Amino acid sequence: GENVEQHPSTLSVQEGDSAVIKCTYSDSASNYFPWYKQELGKRPQLIIDIRSNVGEKKDQRIAVTLNKTAKHFSLHITETQPEDSAVYFCAAQPGSGYSTLTFGKGTMLLVSP
């Protein structure tokens, strides 16, 4: 089955800096890669996703890149703000869209004012 590795487990940055979280996956059939943000005690929220037919996607301060050859994808947050502090999970899903997501272990991002 799919295996997703996520690094780092914790990331501390100063407000205004950029943050990068990296994930690798094992199943070359995976073609959907969402990122979720989870605040303490709350639900994971989908913040951005990318499919295997594109290499990069951007939404305001958030961007995701995908390298299918190397089987890794990354989340980039620019101009970080304290409200970006949360746990971020990457995930990978193989197949036609009717299979399950495999999650990384999560990255706790702390943005200091």
Place this chain on the structure above:
Amino acid sequence: GAVVSQHPSWVICKSGTSVKIECRSLDFQATTMFWYRQFPKQSLMLMATSNEGSKATYEQGVEKDKFLINHASLTLSTLTVTSAHPEDSSFYICSARDNRGWNEQYFGPGTRLTVT
């Protein structure tokens, strides 16, 4: 939008009792819903895939007789924790797959279960 609700948000029960958790997709139909368990400071662990009108598919190591799943309609899946024990205390989160677009998954707000 794609909104998923979950009820109750928290519940405390005594050992040996059963607890039912509901997951609803409010503005879309979901043929597939998922049940996850999350321990503090850990990732989401998939317990089972709930398919409307058919039996749920359980992940390895998850007892299907203990965690009963029913997906009786396109907007409702339920998880019943039977004969609960303190080790079942956890954060249970459901998600629903939105088939209207690209099959994104949207999560419910979670249920905090405490078994005393």
